[in-house]
Structure formats: structure tokens, C-alpha cells
Amino acid sequence: MSCNQDPISSIIKCVYFAAEKHKNQRRKDPEKTPYINHPIGVANILVDEAKVNDINIILAALLHDTVEDTDTSFSEIEENFGPVVRKIVEEVTDDKSLPKEERKRLQIVHAIESSPQAKLVKLADKLFNLRDLNRATPEGWNEERVHEYFVWAKKVVVGLKGTNTYLEKELDSLFQLRSV
Ligand SMILES: Nc1nc2c(ncn2[C@@H]2O[C@H](COP(=O)(O)OP(=O)(O)O)[C@@H](OP(=O)(O)OP(=O)(O)O)[C@H]2O)c(=O)[nH]1
């Protein structure tokens, strides 16, 4: 369990675990960037930009899409990284068995009632994805779909406020640039 290991070991074990889980997945950008760049980027935003130094939050950021997008189970997360990390990952995982519209609606509802740890992961996840949309348009997306993502992301972010000044300011300037 992560709490019994030194932080460097935990982080490397976790990056490797996530990389193995996401190994066959690519991002939707024309370059088909390896998917693992996203969870690593979210963790990097938290450490490097938001100055978050809680190991459980960083591990949860690295793992945040493993259950949603791969065959990983919550018990596997708990066995390898402990119950605190499991709880955060649970909070940020969409139920993929629900229709997309319902999943998107639930993210707005769940944002408000999330723990501060889960809110940090969500803020960094949204910041990464919005920056990524500004960098490259996913294949098959048009400008309207990009705009709709910004509009929806803003509704989620409103519920995450009061958590981290830096992340909220970065997100606000992205919304402002799009007049959202
Ligand atoms: N901007 C961007 N996103 C990409 C790209 N490739 C994959 N994604 C992922 O796509 C998701 C957003 O696309 P949608 O069509 O809205 O959602 P869906 O994949 O869940 O159906 C994000 O999931 P998520 O991380 O789970 O976040 P969330 O949007 O569900 O909060 C994001 O990580 C890419 O090249 N650019």
C-alpha cells in the first residue's frame, strides 16, 4: 500500500501501473498522442503549477481514468495504492454504463458535493482537457462541439470552486478567451 512506501517508489509504481493500463489507448488528437500523456499531465499540473504535494492526490490524478477507460477495478486500486486513493478515484469516475448526456449532467451535480481532494483532480483534469482543445481539435469534432465542451466544462468548474486559486484562475481565463 502506498502509505507504507516512500513517495518516489509509490509514484513510479503508479505511473507504471497507469501506463500499462492505458498502453493500447491513444488521445483523439490527429497525432494520436499516447493516452498516458493525459493522466501524467494532470498530475504534473497539480505538482508543478498548483503546488499540490499530497501524495494521495497525485496518485489519484495518475489513476483518474484507469477505471473509467480500462479494465481496472476499484479493488485493484485499493490493493495497490490504498483506500484513500481508491476513494478519490471513485469520486472522479463516470459510470460509463449510463447514457452520455446523463453522465455529463451527473458530473455537474457531483462536482459540488465532492471532497476537496477529488475537486483538485477534477480541476486539473478539466484544465488539461481545455488546454488540449486549444492545442488541437480531436478527430471528428467541429467548432460547435468544442464550444459545447467549454460550456459544459464551465458548469462543472462552477461546482468545484473554492478549492485552488491558481487552477480556478487558469480555468477562468480559458473561459473568458472563449466568451463562455
Ligand atoms: N481535449 C481532448 N480530450 C481528449 C482527447 N483525447 C481523449 N480525450 C478525452 O475525451 C474526453 C472528452 O470527450 P467527450 O466526448 O466529451 O467525452 P467521452 O470521451 O467521455 O465520451 C475527456 O475525458 P475525461 O478526461 O474523462 O474528462 P471529462 O471530459 O469526462 O471530464 C478527455 O480526456 C483529445 O485529444 N483532446
Ligand SMILES: [Mn+2]
Ligand atoms: Mn481525464
